[in-house]
Amino acid sequence: xxxLIRTATVLLVMLGMTTAPRADESKFxxxxxxxxxxxxxxxxxxxxxxxxxIKDGETFVEGFGEYADGAGAPPNGDTPMRIGxxxxxxxxxxxxxxVADGTVxxxxxxxxxxxxxxxxxTMDGREIRLIxxxxxxxGLPREIEHAHGPADNPHATMTQEAFIxxxxxxPLVYAPGTRIIYSNFGFDVLSAALAxxxxxxxxxxxxxxxxxxxxxxxxxxxxTPEQQAIAMQGHFIDGSPLP
Numbered sequence: 001x002x003x004l005i006r007t008a009t010v011l012l013v014m015l016g017m018t019t020a021p022r023a024d025e026s027k028f029x030x031x032x033x034x035x036x037x038x039x040x041x042x043x044x045x046x047x048x049x050x051x052x053x054i055k056d057g058e059t060f061v062e063g064f065g066e067y068a069d070g071a072g073a074p075p076n077g078d079t080p081m082r083i084g085x086x087x088x089x090x091x092x093x094x095x096x097x098x099v100a101d102g103t104v105x106x107x108x109x110x111x112x113x114x115x116x117x118x119x120x121x122t123m124d125g126r127e128i129r130l131i132x133x134x135x136x137x138x139g140l141p142r143e144i145e146h147a148h149g150p151a152d153n154p155h156a157t158m159t160q161e162a163f164i165x166x167x168x169x170x171p172l173v174y175a176p177g178t179r180i181i182y183s184n185f186g187f188d189v190l191s192a193a194l195a196x197x198x199x200x201x202x203x204x205x206x207x208x209x210x211x212x213x214x215x216x217x218x219x220x221x222x223x224t225p226e227q228q229a230i231a232m233q234g235h236f237i238d239g240s241p242l243p
Contacts, residue, residue, distance in 0.1 A: 047235060048075045049064040063079065067079050080218070080230065082234055090210045094194055104194070109127045110189060115196060123176065133186045133189055136181060139173050139176045142182055151243060
């Protein structure tokens with residue numbers, strides 16, 4: 001996601017895992033991460049940089065720069081940051097989980113689970129299935145057409161009504177299941193369909209079926225006030241801050 005390129009640079013170095021670390025190895029790891037991290041941070045040109053290393057079962061994390069403009073402090077292993085389209089992996093896992101418990105099937109048409117008032121688009125006799133959405137092969141464009149939102153919340157106009165209007169206007173680029181094109185549009189529709197099929201808000205599905213089982217207790221849709229105060233500042237390509 002281009003708008004997030006300057007948010008932070010995060011690097012994880014796996015140095016092997018064998019026996020318990022000795023004191024001199026711990027010092028070596030700390031010195032190596034600190035030295036190499038400083039060089040990589042200066043080369044990256046990003047406002048903030050975090051590097052982590054794992055060696056012999058020991059983890060060391062160090063941050064450089066600032067976690068937000070004017071913060072005067074570097075990010076660290078507890079700094080919240082945007083993960084962008086990594087969330088698509090979570091959505092795919094929710095789908096797999098719902099298939100495993102029999103709530104949905106991969107080949108179900110999305111119209112079976114999403115009760116929006118839509119004349120669902122088809123092409124060449126093919127309708128959009130859940131498997132098409134999760135594999136970027138539903139024929140939907142990358143983004144929905146929508147009015148620009150306010151500067152402090154540019155996504156505010158990406159409403160359910162906007163999605164319905166787009167789908168009713170038959171946005172298909174090709175017949176579902178025949179080609180692949182990256183689509184945020186498709187994954188938004190998929191998340192709505194899964195939430196409807198399960199009878200739960202999608203954020204709850206992700207938390208219960210993906211995040212909590214994986215021990216990812218600090219990953220969430222909406223930051224708490226405490227997390228917001230220490231969150232990594234995102235930047236546009238030109239270096240200006242993201243809202």
